[in-house]
Amino acid sequence: MMNKNGMVTKIHTRIRTDPFTSNYELLGRELGRGKFAVVKKCIEKATGKEHAAKFLxxxxxxxxxRMDIINEIAVLESAKANPYVVALHEVYETNSEIILILECAAGGEIFNQCVADNDEAFTEKDVIRLARQILTGVACLHRNNVVHLDLKPQNILLTSAIPLGDIRIVDFGLSRRMDSVTELREILGTPEYVAxxxxxxxxxxxxxxxxxIGVLTYVMLTGESPFLGDNKQETFLNISQVNVDYSQDAFEGVSSLAIDFIKTLLLKNPRKRTTAEECLNHPWLNGPADPYTQLHASSLPSLDEPETSQSESEPESPAPSPELESMGFVPDVDLKTGRNAFSFTSEPFPTRPEIHKELIC
Incomplete structure (x- = not known):
């Protein structure tokens, strides 16, 4: 069952109301924290197996x-057979929280390697392998008519960091289910990565x-965020005009096939972008790459630091995004009823946009 906003309202997972601590022991260490959630490592007492407990x-x-959380659970249920989506183990509910017991991805975020120094940075061969896994996972979601809507380095985890493990896609708090009848329009996501x-x-x-995924691949290969400007208006203008630096300096040591791959995705017209299935057939993902060349030598300040490790973004309605707030922008309109969101046709640019719904980080 799905509502008009693409949110699934029915789940099959049993929601337990017995005390979470009867069956799990918290290890105390936080894996991540967002505005409305905290993720902690825990051990299942009966098995001794480690999990990540996400308190929402x-x-x-x-x-x-509550229905936002139910939607997240429903998406995780539908992705149960997807090898590259974090697995849902159990669900608990208290008076104030819902607790998702998730697979623990011990390697942390790929973000950490995106801004790592030379010895720990990805090689292009690493990025090819991870990109194939991300695309395989996303293709499976898309076949089930699910869109993630917040794909970014902070929401791609690794099963291990050394040796480099497999990816797990996390944080489905913004996900929606599409159908062939209803058009979905949403203002959500993380500013640097939104289309x-x-x-x-x-x-x-x-x-x-x-x-x-195009932005994510650019970040993995260069360590730089392609659209991030000095302020929020500049970031949005860069996205709207698709201002991307494909120079040799930005892509030092990166193959031309990798750049071509990104160019098939960072197209303003959504109809012209390659699909996840088509991407998997791109020559870059199916040919040889230098397994030893490190792609970027140092941590770059252009990338925003993540708030969390196991899972980050949470639906924040109707509050404005903390990233927008941190950039000095707090909308002065009714976030539920505003119209003409983020129009770039007005002169002069930038102007303060009126928001229909907030960008969520």
Whole structure:
């Protein structure tokens, strides 16, 4: 069952109401923290197996957000057979929280390697392997009509860091299910990674995720965020105009096939972007690459530091994004009823956009 906003309202997982601590022991160490969630490592007492417990607040900014969490559970259920999506083990509910017991991805975020120094940075061969896994996982989601809508380095975890393990896609708090009848328009995601159609409040589709994968691949190969500007208006303008640096300096040591791959995704027209299935047939992902060349030598300040490790973004309605707030922008309109979101046609640019719904980070 799905509502008009693409959120699934029915789940099959049993929600337990007995005390979480009767069956699990918290290890005390936080794996990550967001505005409305905290993730901690725990051990299942019966098996001794490690898991990640994600504690999600049901009330956020005075609103009941239980259905947002139900939607996240439903998406994880539908991805049960997907080898590259974090596995859901159990669900508990208290008066104030819902607790998701998830697979523990011990290697942390790929973000850490994206900004690592020379010895720990990805090689192009590493990126090819990880990109294939990300695309395989996303292709499976898209076949089930699910869009993630917040794909970024902080939401791609590794089963191990050394040796480099496999990826797990996490944080489905913003995910939506598509159908062939209803058009979905949402203003959500993380500013650096959102597609132009999000900013222009145009219909979203599986192609919206593919733009984010293009940005993600750029970051993995260069250590730089392609659209991040000095302020929020500059970031949005860079996205709207698809201002991307494909220079030799930016892609030092990177193959031309890798650059071509990114160019098939960072296209303003969603219909022209390659699909996840098509990407898997791209020559870059199916040919030889130098297994030893490190791609970027040092941590770069252009990338925003992540808030969390196991899972980051949470639906924040109706509050404005903390990233927008941190950039000095707090919208002065009713976030529930505003229109003409993020229009880039007005002169002079930038102007303060009126937001229909907030960008969520």
């Amino acid at each position: 607040r049901k009330r956020r900014k005075g609103e009941d957000c 132009p159609e999000i900013l222009n409040y145009e219909p979203i589709s599986t192609a919206t995720d593919m733009w984010s």
